[in-house]
Amino acid sequence: MASAAFSFPAAPPAMESRIWRRLPEKLLERVLAFLPPAAFFRARAVCRRWYALLFSDAFLELQLRLSPRRRWLLFFQHDLPASFVYSGEPAAAAPPPRHGLLFDPDEFRWRRLPFDAVVPPDFYPAASSGGLLCWLPLCPGPKPLLLCNPLSRLALQPPPSLRHRLLPSVGFAVGETSLVVLLAGDDLISPFAVKNLTAERLLIDGLSGRYTPWGAPAAPPPRLCNLPSGRMIFHGGSFFCMSHSPFAVLSYDIAGDVWKKLQAPMKRFLRSPSLVELAGGVAMVAAVEKRKLAVPRSVRVWGLKEGGWAEVERMPAAVHEEFAAEERGRGFEAVGEGGTVAITIRGSGAVLVFELRRREWRWLPACPLLRNGAACGGGGGLRGFAFEPRLATPALGLLQAAPPTPFPFQG
Template identity: 40%
Template sequence: MEDPAAITQLRCASECLEFRQSYDHHDSDQQQRQVLDYTSGLWSHLPEQVMERILAFLPLPSFFRFRSVCKRWNSLMYSSRFLQICSQIGGITTRRPWFLMLKEPAITLTSEGWLYNPCARKWSKLPLSFLPPGARVVATADGILCCSIYSETRVMASKSSCKKLLVCNPLTKTCIELPSTLKERFVPTVGIVVNPETNSYKVMVAGDDMISPFAVKNLTTEVYDSRTNRWRMAATALPRLCNLESGKTVFVQGTFYCMNYNPFSVLAYDIEQEEWTNIQAPMKRFIRTPNLVVCRGRLVLVAAVEKNRLNVPKSIRMWGLQKQQQQHQSSAKNCTSWVELERMPQALYEDFLIRVSSSSSSSSSRSCEETSSSQEGVLLFSCVGNGDLILITMQNSPEMLILDLFEKVWRWLPRCPYIIGELLDDIIGHGMVVQGFPFNPRLDGLQNRN
């Protein structure tokens, strides 16, 4: 058992260390003072293990600043002992939500992503050049990226079939290539979930099985478990008439969820029961660009509501899924329903429309039971949720909008300083969307724990 008093003292020491570095950083006349040389004075007399425990309590941005102090501190992120300390005390990890942004399609021919820290309202770069050619980020969980690996010829063709995946921690550049999936799938839907206590993880892959380069058959599911290092086929197939073209999935309380576009619904996969169920979506005849996110620990569906010639105001709305248990002939049955949680204020919605490039009107939007190329006011956007926050990115625009679902506060994000030049032209002129993923940076991700 950890001594609470000792933990408090170590945390205070780390805060003192961070304060002193911050103080001297802003004192331009004394930046070269001996106080920054922690090889002398108080810090030089601390045992190495005590110093590591103090550093482990620092918030992640401060830790990366302090890596420049000396080679020893710079090497800590690769030290198994230091990472074990971080795991034990929960240090060097981000309790508050961050977001990872990538240009869609998120293929790492682009060698970096961008991290947004909502608390500090700051952007930073995340180098991804260490990933192999053709790696495409498809899912994230607890600071771990899951990537599909395509051959170079298939990268140029964008989405195609895939059997190889890898997981990585982009902070430590630790990569693990998973065994090949049992079946090759066309545009697979991929999801990952991490057990933070053991650092074990499971990866779910579902979609159309490739039986030849030009044909698909069946919709199957398989799950990889890092504890066994094996893939296992699910006992049941997906419901008939499925269309999982989005490739996106989210995980909430033991269940993976993804959008089904034909017919329009939400598909749920219970990872323990190995069963798929079909959930009817709200207002399915009127919504456009549906997105599934996790916010405040529950599944939330975000979509534009657009229906001409009916008394249905255009807006962006959010519904939360809630489960109810009903008794039917002495057997319990889980029933689901949707509850509207929030809708974008009308003035903000009009501002939202103004900021979207005018070329978006020529873009096609997926509508489930009703699709028409003559629709007006169609929006194409992407959403990602993390903690209490939902972040919205738009096609043809670098603008991003965020909602604090707890405080019911909307605000525009500061423009990402790294979306400039040709990249900005690609987003504005070619209908691309900046794709977001939930990301909680942690150094001890993918580290084995006994």
């Protein structure tokens, strides 16, 4: 019997050091600018010159221009702000997170992002955009914001908002030459007082030179709305957020300073609705539940079109059965970035992901960095944020160059 022939993969060709060591510095920096963030930080350990690239304005500008856009998911393990019950002070709950759990799709693995040296201990993550995270304090009163870049560890604190709030709904949008923050909701911190819905914004546009500080008049949200604490979705120059009891969708046009109210799809039968960014548009993820409804219970995704809402996807029955067994009616929250939607379950470390391009639902691998394993005690769990990793975030420079607030708020 003839012996079977085995073939082994050829060894990679050796890199000729006499050639590569003479590579021009400018060409070498262009190569490094294309590296994923994890690979870049490993490469910084090679020599002092590479280590200093993170502090080189020329390299950061090159990296900002050439680096491929990456869409990651960043999670925090803590109680959601909406779970706090007002009783003079926030209810006893798990402390704000001191590190984030980053899922790296390039290497399909979990990573830990510490924030101890950057973020004060009483702040919680509220929104993300353009490579920056926006943090707010849990205590009632005027809201001092903290904006930080988790990769470069740079942080800056804008002037605090002027109205007293507990846990507002937060809109946060960062561009290459612009930054806008919108805080909206009830400006009275007692649940026994009459609601007084207000909004305030901080807007900086480097191209036009426009600067709108806190205290400049802003249109209030529509009456008879109930804005939960949470983040807003930015699309087409407007912020979108949910109003509960009954469910509705609100939009705020930044340029026109105008609020609009949109009817939510199947609003009488929704549970745990979330607005997400999906494929460059606005979408809603929610459970549809009613015993006498002609269709079975499911989790659905709707996209906002010019003519209204259109169903994009419905969770398959087999996946929904697994999801319902894990969720057990505790509630869930969704976050979207690009063509991906991630659903986190309250009180659980499980994450279910929907990929629009493949029309595929799948569970992320269990995170080995979670406290107490996959299950989270109390009412906590994971809260997800869409995160675009960037070494350079020019928006922080806009804040440093902005003039101080020219007048105090009255009334």
